[in-house]
Amino acid sequence: MDAILLQILNGLDKGSAYALIALGLTLIFGTLGVVNFAHGALFMIGAFCAVTMQRILGLSFSQVDPTKTDFLGNPLKVQVPYVESWFGPEVGGAIIDWSVPIAIVMAIPVMIALGFAMERGLIKHFYKRPHADQILVTFGLAIVLQEIVKYFFGANPIQTGAPDMFAGSFDFGVLMGFDPNVIIYPYWRMVYFLFALVIIGGVFAFLQFTTFGMVVRAGMADRETVGLLGIDIDRRFTIMFGLAAAVAGLAGVMYTPILSPNYHMGMDFLVLSFVVVVVGGMGSLPGAVLAGFLLGILQSFASMNEIKSIIPGIDQVIIYLIAIVILLTRPRGLMGRKGVMED
């Protein structure tokens, strides 16, 4: 029982990341009808927004510290971050410590601008081209974005820590009457899960309860009719592309303390997210979220020793295996709509 609970919890954070990326992919696919292979790169760029923020906040100048001396007895030079000299060591230290959450403020405008630029500059010209062309050109774009990031940040993973406040783990087991230290769960993963829920809830609320969202939903259902009603649907879809990019970026920003970002993390997540989208059903937003969490949890179940001893290697292939079974038995995915991307 406790082992099962632990695996569900372990699957949640990976599932959250899958769900957020798949949500963005589905938004783009549902509105613009474009298969975006560069979406993983947007996730990666979001993660590097956090790295950049950490570097900006960590900018420092050297200062002679009169109270300390080095081993020769000379006064010691210390690096003092600008933030600490402006706000004092306590507040400044806290700001540096919280660089990952603060990066969200930077990531939102950056990602939206990037999304706009991508849609207007490139993807707009590919609406009428076959899906394979869209896949290929966004695949090329992903390589370019990845290489640009590699050029500036190098090829090695960069450690980006969570605020100290969330450093420890939470003992879930005690809360539910199990022994202590049976079910422990790092605080930051809990934060990530809640954050993902907020974002997903926000996107759904935006689409469900605002006039803008209503028009977008109408456009997803029948783009031509909405256009005939005199609504500039293209502009709204461009905004949705920016939103989808921001969702992917935020997912990346908050994921940095869980996985140190490197330049090819986007590609690794992209392949899995595509599988998630297909399992959930092309063009279905609830399907993408559901399938994201489902596959994340199933993946962590499959890595349990008990299951691995029955079917060796299952943890490596479970996601792909499920995708194959779903595609062959329920071609539309779990919650796919009729008429979307049918053969």
Next chain:
Amino acid sequence: MFGLSSKDTRFLLIVVFLTLATPILLQPFPEGSSLAQFNAGYPDLMQKFAIFGIFAIGFNILFGLTGYLSFGHAAFLGVGSYTVVWMYKLLGYNVLPGLVLAVIVSALFALLIGFISLRRSGIYFSILTLAFAQMSYNLAYSVLTPITNGETGLQVYSNDPQILMGENSPTSPHLFGIVMRESTQFEVGGWLFTLNNGYYFCAVIAILAFYLSLRIFRSPFGMMLRAIKTNQTRMNYTGLNSRPYTLAAFVISGMYAGLAGGLLAAMDPLAGAERMQWTASGEVVLMTILGGAGTLMGPVLGAGFIKYFENIFSKINDGVLHAWFAFLPDGLEDLVVALIHPFVGKGWHLTLGILFMLVVIFLPGGLVEGGQRIARLFRSKKTKTAGPGGRNRDHQPKPAPHVAE
């Protein structure tokens, strides 16, 4: 000749000549000159040209001709390599049994994967093949370690049975005594030419592979594949079952990939799981598109182009750049070098990505179409001077999108 029209025969003979003369043609700069680093006529790279050419020719039969975009072809490459290395371990270093078996095993593998994946088309097909390839890759790394030797990669050890090894047999891959890694060098003036056994072995196989693909392109079977690419629904309405044709195309291209993988192991007796990773599948997609999907020569050109980039372009470092631009004034020289620096050396992937995007956006037919357009530019000038009988684009049949939706 060879069951081909005279035009195709001429084409084939040109290809044969170019392939056999590669070690000389790719060595245009004399040894010791500053441009000698652009010479591509060394065995390792030429072998890759031939091998990845075969891989891309096979992929083109599936993607260019039939219109199915597979993102998992590297799995067959890996299967071919593993088969050949296992034959080294069990029988001995003769490459022939391994290569034959590699083609057979990858055909069986392709039959299985194709039978399942081809139930769907379009992007679902791409995802299914991707899923199968990633599964094979992950399994090769973890559970199948007894067969694949996991992360270390499969290689021949001294205590392997090798039952066909005689007293005097060579201890590296060979074909009935012709050792692959041996080569003859000769020097003419300042030029040094290397004729490598392994390259010529690959080249002969590549020519055969090319001839086979030429025959497929010109056959009724190839016509059927083109019909599937153009409009599969309409084909079904006429009462034709397209499944056997697509499956045959998938298996053929899988066999080509297996053969290429086997040849990789025949040149260098190693096989690792990273050959099956999806980035390797992406590479062959890049090659085919860059050269020109659906054309005969395009994929080979694309394969050569990318491998040349990978091996030569990546060697240009700042020192070389400074030497090139030394004629500029100092400040300007540094600026130019700084501007070019991100695109060469380790950054060659960036250039490749940009180039690939440009090709997809502006030249859907790849480098071959680019060449044709330039050729047409010259020709249309001539027809214009001849009279008003030039081509009118509106009255030409519209070209089909190069991939079925």
